[in-house]
Each structure stands twice: as C-alpha cells, then as structure tokens.
Amino acid sequence: EELVESGGGWVQSGGSLRLSCAASGFTFSIYSMNWVRQAPGKGLEWVSYISSSSSIIFYADSVKGRFTISRDNAKNSLYLQMNSLRVEDTAVYYCARDVSRCSSSTCYENWFDPWGQGTLVTVSS
Amino acid sequence: DIQMTQSPSSLSASVGDRVTITCRASQSVSNYLNWYQQKPGKAPKLLIYAASTLQSGVPSRFSGSGSGTDFTLTISSLQPDDFATYYCQQTYSSPPRTFGQGTKVDIK
Numbered sequence A: 001e002e003l004v005e006s007g008g009g010w011v012q013s014g015g016s017l018r019l020s021c022a023a024s025g026f027t028f029s030i031y032s033m034n035w036v037r038q039a040p041g042k043g044l045e046w047v048s049y050i051s052s053s054s055s056i057i058f059y060a061d062s063v064k065g066r067f068t069i070s071r072d073n074a075k076n077s078l079y080l081q082m083n084s085l086r087v088e089d090t091a092v093y094y095c096a097r098d099v100s101r102c103s104s105s106t107c108y109e110n111w112f113d114p115w116g117q118g119t120l121v122t123v124s125s
Numbered sequence B: 001d002i003q004m005t006q007s008p009s010s011l012s013a014s015v016g017d018r019v020t021i022t023c024r025a026s027q028s029v030s031n032y033l034n035w036y037q038q039k040p041g042k043a044p045k046l047l048i049y050a051a052s053t054l055q056s057g058v059p060s061r062f063s064g065s066g067s068g069t070d071f072t073l074t075i076s077s078l079q080p081d082d083f084a085t086y087y088c089q090q091t092y093s094s095p096p097r098t099f100g101q102g103t104k105v106d107i108k
Helices: none
Strands: A002-006 A009-012 A017-024 A031-038 A044-050 A058-059 A067-072 A077-083 A091-101 A107-117 A117-122 B004-007 B012-013 B019-025 B033-038 B045-049 B062-067 B070-075 B085-090 B103-107
Touching: A002 A091, A002 A107, A017 A031, A017 A117, A017 B033, A031 A067, A031 A077, A031 A107, A044 A067, A044 A077, A044 A091, A044 B033, A058 A067, A077 A091, A107 B045, B004 B085, B012 B019, B019 B033, B019 B085, B019 B103, B033 B062, B045 B062, B062 B085
Parallel strands: A009 A117, B012 B103
Antiparallel strands: A002 A017, A017 A077, A031 A044, A031 A091, A044 A058, A067 A077, A091 A107, A091 A117, B004 B019, B019 B070, B033 B045, B033 B085, B062 B070, B085 B103
16 A cells, blocks of 8 residues: 655745645545645644545645645546645645545544655745 | 644653653544654654554554543653654544644653
C-alpha cells in the first residue's frame, strides 16, 4: 500500500499548481482520501477530504474557494488544484488514505493510513 | 470547530523512561482520537487509532487511553527510535479533522 505525491514546486503568489497522488497496492476506489499540509517547522493542518465516489467533499476554511480536490478512480489518482496561491500556502503537502471501522452500513471511528512522502510547495511573493 | 491541545509541547527524556503525552479536546470527541509519530523529513505514521487500538506493526510499548475530552499516549520504555514529534487528531466532528499542535520528544 503506497501513496506517491508529485507536482510540487516553486510558484509566485497568485499562481496555480496541481498536485497529484498516485495510489498502489490497494483498491483506491473504495476509500475516501485527504490532503494534509505542514508549513516549514510547523504542525499538521488538514486541508481537504473527498469521499470514494467524489460525492462528499470538504475543505479547510483556509483554502475554501481557492483549492479543488478531485480524484480519478480509473487512474488510482487523487488531485489538488491550487489556485490564487499565497505565501502562507508554502508547505509540504501529503495525501493520506481515510480508513474507517465499519459495521453493516454504519461507519464509526476513522484514521489516516498510509500517508505519502509529501511534495513541497513554495509560494514566493 | 473542535480544538485539540497537547501537553507538553516538548519534553526531554532518557532511553528507558516512561513518557506520557496528553491531548485534550475542546468538546467531546468520544473515542475518535488518533495518534501519529513523525520523524524529521518524513511523513507521519499512524500509531494508535480509536483512542486505544494499536496499529499493526507498532511496538507494544506504545499505548493510548481516554475517551470524551482527555486522552493519553504512553511510551512505557522510551527507545532511541522513539525520539520524534507526536500528534493527536480528532475525527469525531469533521470537517475539519483537527490535529493537535504536536509534542516533540528529544534526548535528555
């Protein structure tokens, strides 16, 4: 089970980047996925969530209206389109699989596992 | 939004020490509480989920407890490989799936 991010790099403030996360070793299409970021020297910040069928999507307030999460289950891939980038978006971006404990049709606790190795996004003013 | 507060923010300990890290939620999260370990330059790794369930492959010296608003991660006998930053996370009320600010464990 592996997740590999790509697409990070350097961009000027106001610019755009598209991150990708390639999944392998598990049935990608049945899992919800997340993006989490970590600014240099800082803690973890959850960014966005997408359900397995893309029917449910959530964003952190800090990126709402600027970032778009999507997925292509046929390609086992997760994406994060980042527009109107700001200096404060500078971070390592991780994708992480959302795992739940489910019984019958009801799901309970959930957690993130595994995580990708991360891709660095640097936004310069 | 639910806020997660970890204490201490950092601690120094010796190999063999018993280490306890606390995570407090601003409102009840039931047992929807996870713990992750992160080493410098690496991705976070899941240690414990649902407050007290040890992830497969994680050494048994790690344990988690608590429910509601107060949770604890305990390392029964600190090993050299355990020097890292530890994060709690709630997934009870989401979005957002909030993380604590982290606790850095370093060598005394």
